[in-house]
Structures are given as C-alpha cells and as structure tokens.
Amino acid sequence: MSSSSTSTLASAAGEGGHPSGGALPAMRGARLALLTFALSLATFIEVLDSTVTNVAVPAISGGLGVSNSQGTWVISSYSVAAAIAVPLTGWLSRRVGETRLFVSAVILFTLTSLLCGVAGDFHLLVICRTLQGLCSGPMVPLSQTILLRTFPPDKRVVALALWAMTVLLAPIFGPVVGGWIIDNFSWPWIFLINLPIGLFSFAVCTALLRPTGRPSTREPIDLVGIVLLVVGVGSLQAMLDLGHDAGWFDSSLILGLAIAAALAIGSLLIWEAGEAHPVVDLSLFRDRTFSFCVLIISLGMMSFSVVGVIFPLWLQAVMGYTAYHAGLATAPLGILALVFSILVGLFSARFDARVLATSGFLVFAGVLWWDAHFTLTMTFTQIITPGLIQGIGLPCFFIPLTAATLSRVPDEKLAAASSLSNFLRTLSAAFGTAMSVTLWDNRASYHYDTVAQSVTQASANTQRFVQALHGMGVSGTRELTTLHQIVQQQAYMMATGDMFFMASVTCLVLAAMMWLTRPRRGAAATLGH
Structure with a gap:
C-alpha cells in the first residue's frame, strides 16, 4: 500500500x-x-x-x-x-x-x-x-x-x-x-x-x-453535560467500589454518593435529550437493535463478572488456594475462548448473529448450572473442566452480539456508539462485581444460620463428628472453633452454588431476549454503512 x-x-x-x-x-x-x-x-x-x-x-x-x-x-x-x-x-x-x-x-x-x-x-x-x-x-x-x-x-x-x-x-x-x-x-x-x-x-x-x-x-462544548457526566459516573463508580467494605447504605458516604449519582445522572439524561451537541448521544437508543443488544451484552457481562469474582474468592476463601493457583484455575477459560474467537471471526458472517449469541448463552447457562453443583471435595481437574468448556460460549455470545450492536449505527456515529456500549458494558461488570460479593456474603450468612440450627448436642451427626475430633485430641474451645469453621465453610459453598445457579438462569433469559433484536445478517460486514 x-x-x-x-x-x-x-x-x-x-x-x-x-x-x-x-x-x-x-x-x-x-x-x-x-x-x-x-x-x-x-x-x-x-x-x-x-x-x-x-x-x-x-x-x-x-x-x-x-x-x-x-x-x-x-x-x-x-x-x-x-x-x-x-x-x-x-x-x-x-x-x-x-x-x-x-x-x-x-x-x-x-x-x-x-x-x-x-x-x-x-x-x-x-x-x-x-x-x-x-x-x-x-x-x-x-x-x-x-x-x-x-x-x-x-x-x-x-x-x-x-x-x-x-x-x-x-x-x-x-x-x-x-x-x-x-x-x-x-x-x-x-x-x-x-x-x-x-x-x-x-x-x-x-x-x-x-x-x-x-x-x-x-x-460547541457541552460543559453542563461534561460536569454532570463526571459527577454522576464518578459518584456511581466510587459507590460500587467502596460500597461492600463500607457496609453499603449504612454508611453516610455511600448514601451521599448514591444521591449524588442519581441526581447527576438523572439531570444528565434530561439535559442531553434537549442538547443540540450532546456529550453523550442518547439518540442512539432510538434504534431497537442497539438498545436491546447493549442491554443484553451488559447483563451478560454482569453474569460473567460473577464467575470472574466469586470463583477465585471461593477458591481462596473456601478451598484454601493461593491467589496464584486460583488464577491458574481460572486461566483454562481462555484456552477454548482463544480458539473459538478465531473460528467465530472466520465463519460468523454465514450465520444469524442471534443463533450464535443464543448458543453462547446456552453454553454459559449449562456450565454455570454445572458449577452450581460443586462440592468441597472437588479436585483441581474437576474444578477447571467446566471453565475449559465455558470458553466456547464466551466468544460465541460476545463477538456476534458486539457486531449486532453496531450493525445499524451510521458511520458518523460509530465512535460514539462504540464508546457508549463499552461504557455500559464496563459499568455493568462493575455492578456485577460489587453486587455479587455482597450477595455472596448475604447468602452465606443465611445458610450459616440454617446449617447451625442442625448442629446440636441431640444430633447424631454432630455427636459422631465431635467424637472424631476428640479422637484427634481436639476439645474445648478448639472444638467449638472447628465446628464454626466447618459450618462456615459449608455455608459459603452453598452460597457459591446459589450464585452460579442465579447466573445460569440469567443466561437462559438473555438467550430468549436475543430474539427481540433485528441485526443485519452478516452484521459486521455492514458496519460503517
């Protein structure tokens, strides 16, 4: 050239x-x-x-x-x-x-x-x-x-x-x-x-x-829009990052950030709707396919963030893995994702984007349902196998869905549409990260209370376990501490299963929602039309 x-x-x-x-x-x-x-x-x-x-x-x-x-x-x-x-x-x-x-x-x-x-x-x-x-x-x-x-x-x-x-x-x-x-x-x-x-x-x-x-x-510079955007998005992201450690709305800081985010973002939407040269082009959402695809990919990445956050947390806090080995356990997800990214790129133009995305979500749903049945006795190989298979679904939903999102966007709005869709995808992942940790802890507390009710002196299982502890020389305060640790470990294991099950159901819903879109066939080939 x-x-x-x-x-x-x-x-x-x-x-x-x-x-x-x-x-x-x-x-x-x-x-x-x-x-x-x-x-x-x-x-x-x-x-x-x-x-x-x-x-x-x-x-x-x-x-x-x-x-x-x-x-x-x-x-x-x-x-x-x-x-x-x-x-x-x-x-x-x-x-x-x-x-x-x-x-x-x-x-x-x-x-x-x-x-x-x-x-x-x-x-x-x-x-x-x-x-x-x-x-x-x-x-x-x-x-x-x-x-x-x-x-x-x-x-x-x-x-x-x-x-x-x-x-x-x-x-x-x-x-x-x-x-x-x-x-x-x-x-x-x-x-x-x-x-x-x-x-x-x-x-x-x-x-x-x-x-x-x-x-x-x-x-012209949309100064009002820029200020509202900075205040709204900055407050919202700070709330998500700090919320879990601060106790969410029990904290005056988090409550203040939430109010600031709501007021600023609400004002931004009203202002930008009537602005001739908006910093955020809301007119993109007039297109049904763009709107639904952005919603689906955002919810999909929110579900993916559950895997990305809860899975390594479970490995380290419950299964006793180090941070490095927990990372190795998540890495197999990228093996088939790499291979299928290439295959999807080469052949997806021959298929309806909705078919490919639906297939990806169904793979996700199946693997997450599999993950929901994990136990405390899983070996490393048993743990990484579902993640290896999950790598098939990741590019199958992400690539055609991204192409479908931009398939009806005019060329002069391509950069604006790409930045807006990427922003909402990233923000949704942040929501998923913040909410998943809090929900995981809440579900663990619920299961702890439920399981602890069955750990009584009258329980035959409890008596046998205590006798086994005595046989190992564990008694008194150490006995109570051990019982607490076992119940807590089981509670977090059950909470992990709950999180994966909810993510699995979400993927099934997204597979159905995909058929509300109307992407162009060979979507990516029409980009920049």
Whole structure:
C-alpha cells in the first residue's frame, strides 16, 4: 500500500469520525497485520491493568506502608477515572479526531504507567493511577472503531474477533500475570511492563495511521453535560467500589454518593435529550437493535463478572488456594475462548448473529448450572473442566452480539456508539462485581444460620463428628472453633452454588431476549454503512 493510501485512510478513519471522501479504503497485507497487532496490544494492556492490580494490593500496601483497605484505592481510582473517560470518547473523537485521540491516549497511558512504577508515595501512586485511568478511557472503544474502519468489509467479523480476544482474555490472565510478577519481582513491575508494549503500539499506530488535515467538526462544548457526566459516573463508580467494605447504605458516604449519582445522572439524561451537541448521544437508543443488544451484552457481562469474582474468592476463601493457583484455575477459560474467537471471526458472517449469541448463552447457562453443583471435595481437574468448556460460549455470545450492536449505527456515529456500549458494558461488570460479593456474603450468612440450627448436642451427626475430633485430641474451645469453621465453610459453598445457579438462569433469559433484536445478517460486514 502506498503512503498516499495510508494518509487517505488515516484522514478518513481518524479525523472527524467519518469518511471525508466517499468509501473508506481498506488496508491489507503486512501493514494490516502489523496495525492489528499493535491495536490489540494496546487494548490488552489497558484491560490487563484493570485487573492485574487485584492480587497486588497486599504487596503495594506493605511496600508503601498503608493498610489493605487503603491499598484498594489503587484499583478504585483507576476504575473511577476510566469510567468517566469512556463515555467522553465519542465527543472527544469528533473534536480531536479518532486517530489523534487514540495515539495520544496510548502514549499518555504509557507515560502514566511509568509514573505509577516509580511512585514512592502512596498518595502519589493514587494520583498517577487516576491519570492512567483517564488516559485509558478512549483506548478500548477507539481500538474497536479503528479496526472496523481499517479492515475490508468482508473481514470485519475477523476484526471484531481479534478485538474481542484481547478484551475477553486480558481479565482472565490479569490475576495470573499479576501473581507471577509479585511472586518473582516487585509490585512496580506490574506497571513497568506496559512501557515496551505501549511504545511499540504508539510507534506503529503513528506510522500507519498518520492523520492529515483537521477534524471536520468543531462542535460547541457541552460543559453542563461534561460536569454532570463526571459527577454522576464518578459518584456511581466510587459507590460500587467502596460500597461492600463500607457496609453499603449504612454508611453516610455511600448514601451521599448514591444521591449524588442519581441526581447527576438523572439531570444528565434530561439535559442531553434537549442538547443540540450532546456529550453523550442518547439518540442512539432510538434504534431497537442497539438498545436491546447493549442491554443484553451488559447483563451478560454482569453474569460473567460473577464467575470472574466469586470463583477465585471461593477458591481462596473456601478451598484454601493461593491467589496464584486460583488464577491458574481460572486461566483454562481462555484456552477454548482463544480458539473459538478465531473460528467465530472466520465463519460468523454465514450465520444469524442471534443463533450464535443464543448458543453462547446456552453454553454459559449449562456450565454455570454445572458449577452450581460443586462440592468441597472437588479436585483441581474437576474444578477447571467446566471453565475449559465455558470458553466456547464466551466468544460465541460476545463477538456476534458486539457486531449486532453496531450493525445499524451510521458511520458518523460509530465512535460514539462504540464508546457508549463499552461504557455500559464496563459499568455493568462493575455492578456485577460489587453486587455479587455482597450477595455472596448475604447468602452465606443465611445458610450459616440454617446449617447451625442442625448442629446440636441431640444430633447424631454432630455427636459422631465431635467424637472424631476428640479422637484427634481436639476439645474445648478448639472444638467449638472447628465446628464454626466447618459450618462456615459449608455455608459459603452453598452460597457459591446459589450464585452460579442465579447466573445460569440469567443466561437462559438473555438467550430468549436475543430474539427481540433485528441485526443485519452478516452484521459486521455492514458496519460503517
């Protein structure tokens, strides 16, 4: 491909959010492969950084001399900032240009990763993580948009598959990578590993997507919308991050955040509905397929977050696994997910997106029902087998559903639609994460009370168990402590089964809801129409 073609592509794909001179020329060959690799790497490190710190909190807290509860601000500061930045992506890309915004976000994300790695003070680290989260916001939706604009129309499902692989696999391998780095090096390296990857992605994208000219739109700044968005989304994400540890609405802080979020988001919806140049384009929801697909994929990711949160918690708190080995137990999910992402990308254009998505949800429902019957005597092999199979369902619902979501979106609104759908997907996953831990604890308390009622001196099973303890030299206070631990362990095992069962039922409902949509056949091939 000539340099003039590359410039034309960059101008059409990146500056102004829509083609400026007719059809968008597609990139092919080695240039396309290199660009795809660079975009995928940028997406991978952004998503990875949202999960890699989960297992590093104790090491960071110990290294910087703060408590573990304070250490979680390293996670929440990033997630709050990213949640604010993602929905702004569509508006920013119309003013700055998609290419300029993306490459700027990548290099700034890389530089803030360096600052996080060298931060020697906890408060400085939190500030750097906040800046890193703000820079990360545009990276995922714009990587998706640029891939779709760059690939030939008949290969856009492959583009979505490649993008989906990075988005889906990074959270799975994040805890494993984080645990390995913490065990073998030190916590700053979870940030410093971003440097070579980020610089490579920046260099390739700058070379192959060189912008020309100026953005074609200079819309007035929706200052009121931006302020309401920042306050509403920031308050909501902070409430979700801090709610469980603070006791939810028993805390005046959480109650205040909830009120602020409700008032700001409610005002935002009213304001944006009448704004000529809104920061969040609510007109996208007038399309039935976009609305239902966003709802389904958001609820689907909420169910997936139950697996991503409760499963490793159960392994560590109930089954006695270390953080690293719990990560290894979740990693098999990515094996078949990787294989089927490629297969779905190659062949999904031949199928109705609703059929594929329904199949994915049914696989999820079956595996989660299987998980709901786990016991305390499960071996490692028995535990990882359902997750291996679950990897089939993940790309089958995520890739065609993402394609269906954008299949009827006009080209000039593609970046706005991508950022809005990614924002709601991420926010739903945050809801799922926050709610699942609280619900898990509540169900465990319920089962503890139920099981404890049967542990009495008159119970033959209790008497036999106590006699066995006496035979091992356990009596008195140690006997009561052991009984409490056994009942609590069983209660959390039953609560884990409840969570998986509810997620299984949710997936069945989503499989049925998929047929309320009307995606274009070969949905991804029509993107950017």
